[in-house]
Amino acid sequence: MDEVKNINKTNFAEEFVDATEELVLNMGPQHPSTHGVLRVILKLHHEKVVDLDCDIGYLHRGVEKISETLSYKLAAPYMDRLDYISAVSNNLAYIETIEKLAGVEVPKKAQYIRVILTELARISSHLLWLATHALDIGAMTVFLYCFREREEILNIFEMVTGARLTTNAFRIGGLPQDVPEGFEKAVKDFCEILPGRISEYEALLTKNRIWLARTKNVGVISPEDAIAIGLTGPSLRGSGVKWDLRKAHPYESYNEFEFDIPTGENGDTYDRYLVRLEEMRQARRIILQAIDGIPEGDFTAKVPKVLKPPKGEVYHSIEAPKGELGFYVISDGSTKPYRVKIKGPSFYNLQALKKMCLGHYVADVVAIIGTLDIVLGEIDR
Amino acid sequence: MRMKELVSKVLFVDLIKGLSVTFKSMVSHAVTEQYPKERSKIYERFRGEPRMAVDENGKTKCIACNLCAMNCPVGCITVEAERDPETKKRVLTRYVFDMQRCLFCGFCEEICPVNCIQLTTDYEMSQYDRKDFVLELNELEKGMEKIKYKK
Amino acid sequence: MAEEKNKNDSLEKGKAPRKPPKKEEVNLYEEIKDFDTFTKVKEKFADIVLDGKRIREQHIFYIKNENILDFFKYLRDEEKYDMLADLTAIDYPDREKRFAILYNIYSFKKLERLLVRMDIADGEEVETVSEIWPSANWPEREVYDMFGIKFKNHPDLRRILLPEDWKTHPLRKDFDVKNRDQDWMERHLGIREDVNSGEVK
């Protein structure tokens, strides 16, 4: 009753303002552009976002709990299914952590092949990111062009590891088997076509006025904020922080390759787009150096069949396509890990969504989710 | 410089560049595979449908060592064996492979000491009934029974 | 499970004659030497910092659950550990102080990673660090969700991965991996399953 009285008191203009309610819009978990089962609860004023809450966990499978019940080796295929877009990187991070814990030295040859495969995975992940990001913003042809190139990478994965998506590519100590014949040629052929294809995407997007209008000054985040909120990977580098684990704490043989770390200036969606495109080119550069320099030797180190790392705990992280992917593993000296904690980059990157989205339009929310490059398999674990 | 930008904006240079890319691809060859008619190349290492190898007499190669079952992250393999009273060897009595749970990680194939269980390059594994995914030894030896879709 | 264990044991035994016996356990934990931050922190927060170890070129500090906000603020502002890379908990049901909370902080200036470990008892509350590092918001919610550890002054302490009305904390060691919240499932999905056979009723 009081409300009615209040409305009667106000003049028309104020009443008009009051009459515009906030609209609560439920985006997801079934929505074409939340990239999986992410639910974003948006509070809108007209079409502007005034508040936002992420609801995650629809894909929670308890990987951390499951890996406590499995031996060190057997948990590896589960890690492929975290960030299923770049399964090779996940596998590498987990395997390397166990190797670090158990003190296993990996032969150089295996390291080089690991580098090639993970960089291919980086390209494939970025291609998928570009595909979906462009599709969210409405450029649907880029989507299929990217899938065309991704298919080539998946073929290489199939040739080397035996699977296209959940590759289970590496074993503790090295590789399960040597690379097959024709691997070198396939990788080189792919590196041959890649620059031309990237310039095709660039022709479609980089200078396009609509793309510029949609991505420039959208989802801006300053370097300080980005660090505070825990952004890693291309999302952080888009804000101008020149930090890459491959350079900062080189693992495998990354200190032997020459490559640049691209960074952005404004920390907006457009910069992150450019950073990722350049990262694809740099990944190609690393692959070309690695493929020419594969040393002779064993493809795996000698590792006991039943691995029992000494008591201890170790945290190891690699630069996955989406950011810092780390594993924290505690060993109690038995065949099974005592605790496995997965630090997925998407989990921390998604936290930045609220900061980036406030004050933007609904359409920008879609673009920002795209630019964060999240994978729900990794967020929900 | 600004003038140049303005002119290119008015003449839609950026848009025409994109349009030319799509037009070029329209006249170029499509990359689609017409699946049932054309099949893509499957590499030798592909991990697909599981098979159990047999020796020249048609008997199973499996020695019932249980390594595959132990090395399966999801526990989709069940091995049941008996000790033969005469030869004192373990003899396989039942072998079940639950394909609904299989991750196709290839650990069983790697660990098998006699190369009995193999993940073949066969990738068409759809079935109408969930029960058909639980494979017994004889099915594993001759391959899954598949119902071909007819128009 | 039992079978597997036997198998493993037998493999170990089989190997014993070929390789020198690895009876003596390798101790990975070393004492910290010449680590500037540690000496400074040890001096300044003598009552909080209990110990420091080095494992595989990584430093771990062990602290007490007292005034941790000052401690972390010091680490962030003076020692420039500007990112909280990860925050998690570990459950040791046999210990007196049941849980350990692990802070994984990183310095972009020094390119240094630091693990900080803090033992707490069951039911003990921890001061939130989300004021210091905003990135701690979700990980703390996750720890609350998975272990049931409460964080004081947390802006938004709700379950994050599991449903709001879920009862158990699955990453505790006394929670079996096959266990599920049957009541929740009955309430929301209308099914109840047999824990042993997995059959749905």
Added chain:
Amino acid sequence: MEFLLVVVVKIVIILAFISLGVAYLTYLERKVIGHMQVRLGPMRVGWHGLLQPIADGLKLVIKEDIIPTQSDKLMFILAPVICFLHAFLVYTFIPFDGPKGFWGYGGYISDVNVGLLFIVAIASVGVVGIILGGWASNSKYPLLGSLRSVAQLVSYEVAMGLAIMGPILLAGSLSMVDIVKAQEKMGVWFFVPQIVAFIIYFICGVAETNRAPFDLPEAESELVGGYHTEYSGFRFALYFLAEYANMITVSAIAATVFLGGWLMPFPSILGPYLSFIPGFVWFALKVFFFLFVYLWIRATFPRYRFDQLMAIGWKILLPLAIANLLVTSFIILYLKM
């Protein structure tokens, strides 16, 4: 009596032709965009998927027609019909061929002296169907979609109307047939002297029909499906057909007003060789060209944001259209003096 019969036959022919055209426009879209995306598009139903639109139509008709329980049922049922009806009503006034076309019966159903005005008026009534559909669904995504749609249509209508004023001034008539005749008399199609108006008209046309890059009301990556999110089966098909029919309408108006309707290009050079081709073929070719550009644009460009779309409409296209109108009228005035 004969007059009535002729009209009825013409209506039947044109309606059948347009319906088929709309159906095959969806096929064309899928094929063209498919090939632009280095794939093949529909290939299974019939030779190269030629029967695909018929299969699709059949599927939509026999599908379950879901009416949400919380919706305003009457409006929900009515809305797609309104949309569909107005999309097809417009074809009454479009000259597919000259007065001597269609073997002497006249290549149009009727030639009204305010034809163009009538077309623009009717075409904009179609938006009512969209608003009603979005509102009656009683769901948030359709509501947002329909609101966007209204704002977009209303703002682009203005610029579009002003853009067509240029050719009208040149022709001195609102009748579609007279506009084409004026182009024949002038010897040059209106898109040459009215290039600015032509571009504005085309951009507005794309926006009017809710096509990419202005397809905000139904942007599937943001609003899932926009105003027709809750629609299914036959009612969805009506919306779908209306959208494609509107595309053909806009293309047909563009072909008539700017590209000389049924006229042959370069009659002085090609005239002796190609005069056996009836006018409606030329007309169809021109319409096809526009439709192809529609699809081409859809395959290439990203989507604008809503506020940017409004800004383009009000801040760029409208002033340009007014300027174009003023310049045109001054030149005509000068020439007459």
